[in-house]
Amino acid sequence: MPNETSPEGPLWSAPWHDVEHVVLDLETTGTDPLSARICEIAWERRDARGVVLARGESLVRPGVEVGASRAVHGIDDAMLAAAPSIVELAPRIAEALDGAVLVGHRVAYALSFLRASATRGEIASPAPYALDTKKLA
Numbered sequence: 804m805p806n807e808t809s810p811e812g813p814l815w816s817a818p819w820h821d822v823e824h825v826v827l828d829l830e831t832t833g834t835d836p837l838s839a840r841i842c843e844i845a846w847e848r849r850d851a852r853g854v855v856l857a858r859g860e861s862l863v864r865p866g867v868e869v870g871a872s873r874a875v876h877g878i879d880d881a882m883l884a885a886a887p888s889i890v891e892l893a894p895r896i897a898e899a900l901d902g903a904v905l906v907g908h909r910v911a912y913a914l915s916f917l918r919a920s921a922t923r924g925e926i927a928s929p930a931p932y933a934l935d936t937k938k939l940a
Contacts, residue, residue, distance in 0.1 A: 822851050824904040825930070829913045830876040832865050836919035840865035841889055842878050846899045859895055862886035893926040905933040908940075 827846045833839030845860035862878065864886040873879050889896075896917075907913050910933045917929035 822904055823856065823902065824849055824851075824906045824934070825899055827905055827907045827910070827913050829916055830872075830878060831916055832867050832869050832872050836915040838867075839872070839916075840867050841916050841920065842869060842872075842883055843876065844892065844896065846896075848899055848903060857899060859899060861892055861895075863892060864888045889920055889925045897927045900927075900930045903930055903932075905930045906936060907933075908936045910935045910937075 825846050825848045827844070829841050829845075830843035831839050832842050841863050842865045843860075843862050846858065847855055848857040849855055862883055864883050866888065869878060869880050869883070905914065914929060914933055917926065920926045921928045
């Protein structure tokens with residue numbers, strides 16, 4: 804399976820002017836993707852010229868307590884009580900990520916949470932291609 808370090812597959816051979824990308828941001832209940840969960844997700848899908856094709860954002864009912872991470876993002880358990888679960892958001896997430904390069908600052912962190920959710924069977928496996936903007940800074 805291609806990943807961010809193995810340049811193979813259709814995206815690597817496509818002209819960059821044809822490649823769409825998704826800018827993604829997550830908030831989580833902690834830093835360990837095995838025990839913590841996503842509690843907010845936001846994305847913008849753009850074409851290679853930067854035109855926004857789609858966007859979405861949602862609080863996510865994580866199924867675990869927010870705990871001390873509330874101090875980082877300001878999201879508390881009460882705010883998440885009526886939010887959809889990651890499973891309920893899975894079709895929207897899959898549509899957003901399908902066939903696109905995932906772009907984010909420290910994108911490996913976001914990927915670790917998306918992959919953990921996929922391993923638990925909550926969402927489809929995330930895009931195998933990623934660009935970390937921190938490495939570009």
